[in-house]
Amino acid sequence: MRNIAVFLAALFCLIAQPLSADVIEGADEQVEKIANPVLEVLLECLEKNDYQKYLSQADEAHRDLLTRDKYIQANTQVKEKMGKYISREYIGFLNQSNMTVALWKARFTKIDDDVLIKLVINRKGDKYYAAGMWFQ
Amino acid sequence: MRPGCGFNKIRKGCFMKGIVFFSLALFCIIAQPVFADVIGGGDEEVRAVAEPILDTILEGFKNNDYVKYSTHLDQTLKEAVSEAKFAQTDSQIESSIGEYVSREYFGFLDQGQMTVVLWKGDFDNTEDDILIKLVISKRDGEYLVTGLWFQ
Numbered sequence: 063m064r065n066i067a068v069f070l071a072a073l074f075c076l077i078a079q080p081l082s083a084d085v086i087e088g089a090d091e092q093v094e095k096i097a098n099p100v101l102e103v104l105l106e107c108l109e110k111n112d113y114q115k116y117l118s119q120a121d122e123a124h125r126d127l128l129t130r131d132k133y134i135q136a137n138t139q140v141k142e143k144m145g146k147y148i149s150r151e152y153i154g155f156l157n158q159s160n161m162t163v164a165l166w167k168a169r170f171t172k173i174d175d176d177v178l179i180k181l182v183i184n185r186k187g188d189k190y191y192a193a194g195m196w197f198q
Numbered sequence: 199m200r201p202g203c204g205f206n207k208i209r210k211g212c213f214m215k216g217i218v219f220f221s222l223a224l225f226c227i228i229a230q231p232v233f234a235d236v237i238g239g240g241d242e243e244v245r246a247v248a249e250p251i252l253d254t255i256l257e258g259f260k261n262n263d264y265v266k267y268s269t270h271l272d273q274t275l276k277e278a279v280s281e282a283k284f285a286q287t288d289s290q291i292e293s294s295i296g297e298y299v300s301r302e303y304f305g306f307l308d309q310g311q312m313t314v315v316l317w318k319g320d321f322d323n324t325e326d327d328i329l330i331k332l333v334i335s336k337r338d339g340e341y342l343v344t345g346l347w348f349q
Contacts (some may be wrong), residue, residue, distance in 0.1 A: 151305075154302075155317055156328070165316070177307075178307055
């Protein structure tokens, strides 16, 4: 392991602590159906360095913590270390502290290793937001 | 919102009770073996190796049995986690997330020359699911643990 991801995770690992949140109800199929589009947008934003679009997927607390400069810096480092995102395979999910943590095994262009993507999602009403993301 | 978890407490980290990152730090020692390999090519092969190893580790924790716990640890990890440290960590895990109840296999990743195996774990003192990560490599025909996380 090239220790990339733990370092990078620190930059993305801004866990918002929502005052009110809830898990995604249901089993793997339901969680994957909800989490995949959120992750898809975040990865697209990573590719295009699109801070505004990234914010649209983030919950309020997460948005407050992740400034544009921090976002750009983290993105740059991810691309330098891991390269471009190629593909992913959904692994499963956990429920932790009123939020859902969805997991994928992913591939990037610059490293041979599998990368674990962890996306923390919380539900507010009928909308789903990212509260944190890790690459490990 | 969980009772007792007001805004300030949440900000300070009700999330996962802060348990596991602390506990992890004691076990999160990734040895970097020079000649090592992953443990298998597919889920069946990986599980055949990893499940019994994890069982042994969890049994070691349950019975506070350092010898059992350290059966499959590589030398670097054994030296890093003394019996005293093991007992301390065991006690902390028990007081925060409780005793191991059950698990569900998630899958594995190949990272470096090692396999990172993942499970969803259930412990009796928390409502949260716990991510168990076990890092194993194959060296000279032997399967050795180089890292363990409860997240």
